[in-house]
Amino acid sequence: MNGKGEGFRRALLAFGLALAVFGLGGLVSAVSAQADDDPLAGINCTGKVTPFTGGIFPDEFSYEFGCDKPITAFSIVSNRQIGSFSTEVIGVNPVGEPGPNEDFFCVGAVPSNGFGCYGNPGKTPATTITAGNKAIGEFSMFDPLCDANVNPMVWGIALTEFSTTNDLVTPPVVRKWQATTEPFLLNTSAIRCKVLNPKAKAKQTCAKVKRAKSPRARAAAKRACDRARAAIPKEI
Amino acid sequence: MKSSKSVVLGFLLVCLAFIAMPTAAQAKPTITISGSTTVAPLATQLAKGYVKACKGCVKFKILQGGSDIGVADVSRGRATLGMSSRIPKPSDPGGIVFNEIAKDALCLASHVSNPIANLTQDQAQDVFSGGVRNWNLVQGSNKTGTINVVIRTAASGTQDAFDKIFMAPKKTFTGATQKASNGLIEQQLQRDPLAIGYLSLAFQKGVHIINYKGVPCSLRAAKSGQYPGTRPLFLVSRGALSGASAKWVKWIRGNRRALAIAATSWVPFK
Numbered sequence: 001m002n003g004k005g006e007g008f009r010r011a012l013l014a015f016g017l018a019l020a021v022f023g024l025g026g027l028v029s030a031v032s033a034q035a036d037d038d039p040l041a042g043i044n045c046t047g048k049v050t051p052f053t054g055g056i057f058p059d060e061f062s063y064e065f066g067c068d069k070p071i072t073a074f075s076i077v078s079n080r081q082i083g084s085f086s087t088e089v090i091g092v093n094p095v096g097e098p099g100p101n102e103d104f105f106c107v108g109a110v111p112s113n114g115f116g117c118y119g120n121p122g123k124t125p126a127t128t129i130t131a132g133n134k135a136i137g138e139f140s141m142f143d144p145l146c147d148a149n150v151n152p153m154v155w156g157i158a159l160t161e162f163s164t165t166n167d168l169v170t171p172p173v174v175r176k177w178q179a180t181t182e183p184f185l186l187n188t189s190a191i192r193c194k195v196l197n198p199k200a201k202a203k204q205t206c207a208k209v210k211r212a213k214s215p216r217a218r219a220a221a222k223r224a225c226d227r228a229r230a231a232i233p234k235e236i
Numbered sequence: 237m238k239s240s241k242s243v244v245l246g247f248l249l250v251c252l253a254f255i256a257m258p259t260a261a262q263a264k265p266t267i268t269i270s271g272s273t274t275v276a277p278l279a280t281q282l283a284k285g286y287v288k289a290c291k292g293c294v295k296f297k298i299l300q301g302g303s304d305i306g307v308a309d310v311s312r313g314r315a316t317l318g319m320s321s322r323i324p325k326p327s328d329p330g331g332i333v334f335n336e337i338a339k340d341a342l343c344l345a346s347h348v349s350n351p352i353a354n355l356t357q358d359q360a361q362d363v364f365s366g367g368v369r370n371w372n373l374v375q376g377s378n379k380t381g382t383i384n385v386v387i388r389t390a391a392s393g394t395q396d397a398f399d400k401i402f403m404a405p406k407k408t409f410t411g412a413t414q415k416a417s418n419g420l421i422e423q424q425l426q427r428d429p430l431a432i433g434y435l436s437l438a439f440q441k442g443v444h445i446i447n448y449k450g451v452p453c454s455l456r457a458a459k460s461g462q463y464p465g466t467r468p469l470f471l472v473s474r475g476a477l478s479g480a481s482a483k484w485v486k487w488i489r490g491n492r493r494a495l496a497i498a499a500t501s502w503v504p505f506k
Binding site for chain 1: 276284416417426500
């Protein structure tokens with residue numbers, strides 16, 4: 001394919017993606033606002049991100065979220081670059097037992113700002129995280145978590161399934177639909193940084209050692225510099 | 237009118253941003269890898285480690301689908317590298333090269349309430365071939381009832397490796413439950429007290445791991461070469477490795493940081 005055609009395809013793809021994310025999200029929210037009894041209005045998803053200690057890298061996190069509609073695919077996106085992610089994610093019920101048909105594969109780019117997870121498309125019944133169950137997985141940030149001037153934020157976007165019933169006809173017709181949720185923010189309070197960008201802060205603090213005019217001020221600046229350097233997390 | 241114009245302009249800007257992103261990314265080579273669900277967790281960690289070590293010299297795209305899919309994708313040029321947890325098959329397409337990057341241990345496993353201490357090769361073959369169908373005939377089991385044998389699907393490199401290492405010359409039971417990934421087998425073994433299966437060493441949360449031929453399926457036993465159920469993991473290339481993928485594989489095989497990443501759940505390349 002020539003470059004022009006490739007560019008056009010890319011533009012179409014980008015347009016489609018933008019439409020899928022912003023358009024459908026917008027549609028869901030618009031419909032939600034208009035009619036409370038519409039099935040789309042009831043899609044609620046919540047989740048959180050917590051530190052994960054069993055991983056290889058120091059900046060690894062566990063995420064979990066669930067929706068009140070069955071999930072057939074989902075994406076996790078962040079304002080920080082993601083360095084790795086668990087390639088298999090399992091849905092678990094409220095008591096922590098894995099669901100019978102809730103195994104998702106995750107794919108994506110490294111590094112990037114997100115990844116996507118999907119069930120086995122050829123499987124019958126299709127892989128689905130049951131409403132009320134939670135998807136649980138892990139990911140790591142590409143850079144140390146606090147090496148930025150903003151705290152990390154993580155969103156989920158889920159492709160959910162619901163059905164509508166037309167009981168104006170006999171027999172009633174049940175139709176299945178799919179819709180993406182709006183991006184929902186996962187609770188990241190457990191991974192908030194006490195000190196943002198500690199490397200830059202240490203550099204600034206340590207620069208004061210040279211500028212100190214008296215031995216006493218220099219010693220105080222040196223102590224502050226050591227403390228600032230100690231706040232920098234160690235990388236593998 | 238003015239506001240609707242700004243909305244359209246805003247939307248176009250968003251679209252332009254989407255279009256510009258892949259163009260900017262093209263400045264760096266992208267290594268697309270697809271295939272084995274067993275190799276994928278290791279490959280993801282090694283990809284992150286390498287991008288950090290080479291200061292963003294490449295970008296990776298990670299897909300899955302099973303070892304056979306990885307081999308097919310790389311031979312057709314759909315992926316730069318295929319991930320495979322099995323050795324080459326005579327039926328594989330010509331011109332592909334299997335580059336070993338680490339070893340993995342295949343562990344026999346059961347439900348935690350059925351803590352079988354050990355299986356010999358003959359016992360394992362009896363159970364997985366369907367020759368023995370009831371738990372009361374299996375030494376060390378505290379269960380009675382039909383054994384639910386859980387195996388991987390045919391496209392899986394793990395299934396191929398299991399057939400060669402544990403089963404040959406016997407065949408696995410045709411009535412066994414087939415699962416598409418390690419995670420699904422782990423899930424089944426967590427739920428079903430009468431199930432037995434096998435999975436990669438990296439997947440053993442909430443299941444009982446059975447010793448094989450008297451040796452525990454542990455990272456330590458696999459690294460020392462004592463555990464007899466190890467198999468190589470590969471990155472498959474179309475022809476000899478070249479360019480960015482050659483550099484990555486060289487890094488995986490020789491760099492201390494890469495070997496440390498592999499050593500967390502796998503046997504690093506020697």
